[in-house]
Amino acid sequence: MASQNETNSRGMSATLLNLEHCTIRFGGLTAVSDLNVRIGENELVGLIGPNGAGKTTVFNLVTGVYEPTEGRIQFSGEDIVGEAPFEITKRGIARTFQNIRLFPSLSVYDNVRAAFRLHIKHGVVQAMWRGGGFVAEEQGIEGQVMEMLDIFKLGKFRDVPAKSLPYGDQRRLEIVRALATRPKLLLLDEPAAGMNPTEKVDLMKLIRFIEEKYRISVLLVEHDMQVVMGICRRIIVLDHGVQIAEGTPEQVRANPKVIEAYLGQ
Amino acid sequence: MNPAQPTSKEMGAAQSTAVVAKRPRGSNLVARWPKTLLLAALVASFVLWWFSNHINPYYADILIKIGINIILAVSLNLINGYTGQFSLGHAGFMSVGAYTSAAVTMFVAPSLIGATPSTALTVACFVLALYVGGLVAAVAGILVGAPSLRLKGDYLAIVTLGFGEIIRVIFRNIPKLGGALGLNGIPPYTNLFWVFGTAAICTYVVLALVHSTYGRGFIAVQDDEVAAEAMGINTTRYKIVAFVIGAFFAGIAGGLYGHYTLSIDPKGFDFMRSIEIVVMVILGGMGNTTGVIFAAILLTLLPEWLRTFEQYRMILYSFLLVVLMLTRPQGLFAWRRKTKPILAA
Ligand SMILES: Nc1ncnc2c1ncn2[C@@H]1O[C@H](COP(=O)(O)OP(=O)(O)OP(=O)(O)O)[C@@H](O)[C@H]1O
Ligand SMILES: [Mg+2]
Numbered sequence: 001m002a003s004q005n006e007t008n009s010r011g012m013s014a015t016l017l018n019l020e021h022c023t024i025r026f027g028g029l030t031a032v033s034d035l036n037v038r039i040g041e042n043e044l045v046g047l048i049g050p051n052g053a054g055k056t057t058v059f060n061l062v063t064g065v066y067e068p069t070e071g072r073i074q075f076s077g078e079d080i081v082g083e084a085p086f087e088i089t090k091r092g093i094a095r096t097f098q099n100i101r102l103f104p105s106l107s108v109y110d111n112v113r114a115a116f117r118l119h120i121k122h123g124v125v126q127a128m129w130r131g132g133g134f135v136a137e138e139q140g141i142e143g144q145v146m147e148m149l150d151i152f153k154l155g156k157f158r159d160v161p162a163k164s165l166p167y168g169d170q171r172r173l174e175i176v177r178a179l180a181t182r183p184k185l186l187l188l189d190e191p192a193a194g195m196n197p198t199e200k201v202d203l204m205k206l207i208r209f210i211e212e213k214y215r216i217s218v219l220l221v222e223h224d225m226q227v228v229m230g231i232c233r234r235i236i237v238l239d240h241g242v243q244i245a246e247g248t249p250e251q252v253r254a255n256p257k258v259i260e261a262y263l264g265q
Numbered sequence: 266m267n268p269a270q271p272t273s274k275e276m277g278a279a280q281s282t283a284v285v286a287k288r289p290r291g292s293n294l295v296a297r298w299p300k301t302l303l304l305a306a307l308v309a310s311f312v313l314w315w316f317s318n319h320i321n322p323y324y325a326d327i328l329i330k331i332g333i334n335i336i337l338a339v340s341l342n343l344i345n346g347y348t349g350q351f352s353l354g355h356a357g358f359m360s361v362g363a364y365t366s367a368a369v370t371m372f373v374a375p376s377l378i379g380a381t382p383s384t385a386l387t388v389a390c391f392v393l394a395l396y397v398g399g400l401v402a403a404v405a406g407i408l409v410g411a412p413s414l415r416l417k418g419d420y421l422a423i424v425t426l427g428f429g430e431i432i433r434v435i436f437r438n439i440p441k442l443g444g445a446l447g448l449n450g451i452p453p454y455t456n457l458f459w460v461f462g463t464a465a466i467c468t469y470v471v472l473a474l475v476h477s478t479y480g481r482g483f484i485a486v487q488d489d490e491v492a493a494e495a496m497g498i499n500t501t502r503y504k505i506v507a508f509v510i511g512a513f514f515a516g517i518a519g520g521l522y523g524h525y526t527l528s529i530d531p532k533g534f535d536f537m538r539s540i541e542i543v544v545m546v547i548l549g550g551m552g553n554t555t556g557v558i559f560a561a562i563l564l565t566l567l568p569e570w571l572r573t574f575e576q577y578r579m580i581l582y583s584f585l586l587v588v589l590m591l592t593r594p595q596g597l598f599a600w601r602r603k604t605k606p607i608l609a610a
Contacts, residue, residue, distance in 0.1 A: 063495060085494035095495055103488035105552075106481065114481040118497035124506060127477035128470055130299060134477070141478050181497050 013040035015077070016185055016217050017062065017093075022071035024061060031057045033241040035071070039185065044211050044218045046232035048225075048252075050261055053238040055221040056098055059187050063095050064088040076184070090118050094183035096174040098190050098221075104163035108154055108173055111162050112145045115180035145180070152176045152206070168199045172206070179210065185217045186210065192224045200224060204231050229253070237261070299473050306465035314458035325457065329525055331565045332460035333518050336467045338545035338561040339554055340514035343471050345543065346551035348507040349487030354409060354425030355515050355542045357432045358402040360534035362516025363523040364442055366398030367451045370524065372441075391454040395463075395520040402516025403509045405432075410508035414501055429539055433531040447530025448523075455525035463521060467514045472554055474510070483507060484552065537579060548589060550596020559598050 017039040024032045032054045039045050047055050060066045062073060064085040073081050075091050083091075103111050120141070126134045149155045152172055157165060162173060171191055178186055188207070192200050204227055211218055222228045228235060229249040237245040237252055239261040245252050252258055317325055337355060344352045374382075374390040382390070405428075413424040437445045474480040485493040486500045493500050523529045545564050549557030568578050589597060 065491070084499070085491075086497050086499045089495060089497040097492065097495075101489050101492040101495075103485045103492065105488050106484055110481050110484075113478050114485040114493070114498065115496040116478050117482055120478050122477065122479055124474065124479065124510075127479050128473045130473060138478060177496065 013043060015039070016041050016043075016075065017219075018074040019058075019062070020072050020074075022058075022061060022068045022073060024057060024066055025069045031241050032061065032068075032238075035238075035241075035243055037236060037243075039217050039219060041184075042211065042215050042217055043234070044207070044220065044232050046228040046235040046249075047219055047221045047238065048223070048228055048235060049238035052240075054241040055238060056189055057241075058238070059095055059189055059219075059221065062088075062187065063093060089181055089183075092182070092184035093187065094178035094181045094185075095187035096171075096178055096189055096191060098193070100170050100174055102162040102170060102174055102177070104161065106162060107159050108149065108157045108162055108165065109145055109159065111173060111177050112148060112180045113141060115177045116141050116145070118181055148176050148180060168195050171195065171203075175206070175210070179214065183216055185219065187219050187221075189221045190223060191220070192222055192227045200227055203227065207231055299469060299476075303465055303469040306469075307462050310458050310461035310465060313461060314456050317457050327565065327569060328457060329455065329460050331562050332457070332464045333522050333525075334542070334545065334561040334565050335464040335558050336460075336514055336518040336521070337542045338549065338557045339464070339468050339471055340511045340518070341542050342546050342549070342552065342554060342557045343474070343483070344507045344511040345546050346549075346553070346557065347471075347475055347483040347487060348504055349551075350414065350504055350507065351419070351422045352425045352508070352511070353422050353536070353539045353543065354428045355511070356534040356536070356538035357425070357429030358405060358512040358515035359519035359522065359538070360429075360432055360436060360529075360531065361402040361405050361512075362395075362398035362519030363529050363534070364398075364436055364448065364519075365401040365516070366394040366520030367448055367523045367529065368442065369394035369397050370452050370454065371448075371450065387452075387454070391452075391459075391524065394524075395459075395517050398520035399513040399516040402519065403513040405516075406508040406512025407505065410505050410512075414504040414508070426536060426539070429534070429536060433534060436531045443530065445531065447528055447532075449528040451523050451527045451529070453524065453527055455521045460521055460525075463514075463517055467517075468554060468558070470510065470514075475554075487552070544585065548585070548597050550598050553596060553598060556596055556598030560596075 015038055017037070019035055019037040022032060022035045022037075023030065035058065037058075047058065049055055057066065061068050064080070064083050064087070067081060072079055075088070075093060078091075080088055080091060103114060106114060120137060122134050122137055146155060146158070149158060152175070154169060154173055154176065157169065157173075162170065165173060171194075175186075175188065175191065191207075192203055195203060207218060207220065208231055210216070220228065220232060233248065235245075235247065235249055235252045236243060237255070237258050239257075244257045244261060245255045247255070313328075320328070337359065341352065341355045344350050370390060374394070378386045378390055409425060409428045413421055416424060436442055442448050475483060482493065482498045482503050485496065485498055486503050490500050493503075519534075526533075541564065545560040546557055548564065549555075549560030567581070568575070571578065571581065574581070
């Protein structure tokens with residue numbers, strides 16, 4: 001906790017996620033190389049870079065889908081490398097996927113409900129017995145799920161199978177589902193992909209709203225510069241797995257390395 | 266597993282759920298009054314048994330087979346249908362239960378309750394034997410499942426298939442259990458009440474489990490394992506739970522089968538038996554319990570109707586399966602899981 005106190009004394013928020021010298025290689029390809037990232041509490045950080053820069057791979061490292069070849073990853077001051085994805089979610093990291101991965105056959109309601117797994121008290125026995133405690137808990141969950149669906153304007157789709165939702169709504173549902181795990185850090189992988197300009201503006205409002213209402217940190221991967229520049233106070237730029245820049249939107253935009261990486265694409 | 270009557274307090278709670286859940290969802294009746302329905306099914310099984318003397322023995326025989334197949338198909342549906350794990354080992358788990366419970370009633374019970382026990386004692390021993398058979402099958406489920414559930418799709422199918430074959434070889438080589446000739450002289454305890462009562466409990470357990478926040482995890486695992494893990498669902502654990510519960514009921518079905526046919530031999534639990542059950546699950550529509558029950562009934566009756574073509578039965582099954590996969594991949598009875606049209610915005 002020493003490092004946290006140190007950062008606090010410098011007037012910054014406590015460290016939530018900390019990647020130190022993270023490298024991952026797939027055979028001969030170094031997808032992420034010696035990456036150092038620090039994300040504080042209630043911070044909204046952008047992660048950008050050209051195609052194949054390694055952004056999604058960073059998400060997969062943080063969420064335990066891949067283990068780094070070298071380096072360490074800490075969350076709330078504890079090492080999380082080697083833990084299963086569901087254990088990392090339990091610690092408070094939730095994500096969405098670049099190629100939407102909802103539970104297609106489950107209804108909109110059940111997609112969110114399934115994400116309550118970490119916070120329910122009942123298990124096999126209570127589900128079979130269906131006593132008063134079980135019924136009360138299920139009613140509580142129903143209330144919470146519907147509240148979330150209504151906040152995110154998905155209430156009317158409650159019983160619709162997730163796979164038949166319109167595209168933009170699927171993206172929103174994926175965010176709601178991730179929030180249902182009650183994360184401290186939310187990882188969004190290109191949430192604006194495939195959205196029209198109006199939807200993008202709504203999405204920006206939504207992300208700001210989430211940050212304020214749930215007081216969580218967000219790490220946002222996004223190709224749409226307007227979206228990233230519009231809502232992130234700090235942006236990290238990756239190219240070929242290497243961090244080439246970090247700073248405010250203005251700093252990043254003016255950085256010659258960044259311009260080169262995007263133009264030389 | 267508790268066929269107990271719901272208390273008035275719980276009934277009240279269940280009814281208030283029905284009020285809160287304004288919009289219908291899932292199988293309503295089952296979701297709202299699961300215990301009441303279970304009780305009704307148990308009573309119906311009892312009545313069926315009560316009048317079993319008036320039932321033509323030929324039909325009673327078919328009814329018993331239907332009931333046993335319902336238990337097998339509904340329990341396999343939890344593994345294959347809801348959780349999406351392709352297991353071909355159900356006949357193997359069934360044989361574990363059949364041999365274990367037969368061993369209990371034949372070799373253990375006489376020393377426990379004497380040579381001329383009262384009816385109540387005999388019944389108690391039979392129930393105990395069924396449970397022991399189910400539990401041993403469940404343990405077999407863990408032993409097969411835990412190491413192999415990391416495997417996906419085809420690999421899991423091959424491992425479970427291998428398990429079924431190994432189990433057969435083992436039973437064939439235990440002289441005490443009759444070896445290749447099989448085990449004869451199992452006491453005739455199975456009746457319509459035990460079979461349909463168990464089918465009711467099995468259906469209740471699977472439906473109650475799946476219709477809960479906990480149980481939505483099974484379907485989440487089937488839909489997308491990566492996403493399920495990312496939502497905090499321990500996918501390996503869910504698969505094992507599905508395997509254990511599925512194997513448990515397969516074991517009980519085996520016990521009922523053994524105490525009905527009165528002689529069992531390893532050949533009766535071969536690979537084709539597993540395939541038969543898998544076909545019921547696919548025909549009924551994976552993860553659709555009602556459909557699977559109908560499929561179990563249909564596929565038990567079909568060979569009876571086609572008695573003259575008995576030797577082509579397996580060809581018929583294979584043919585059905587192929588036609589079905591090509592024409593109705595969602596299952597023959599998949600009327601409820603139809604995709605609803607999107608609501609107007
Ligand atoms: N499992 C894997 N095996 C081999 N190579 C991989 C694997 N995952 C990612 N890569 C490679 O790592 C590099 C980075 O991929 P990644 O998906 O992280 O890029 P990205 O920045 O998310 O790109 P995009 O903007 O297109 O989504 C790519 O060259 C990709 O081919
Ligand atoms: Mg990507």
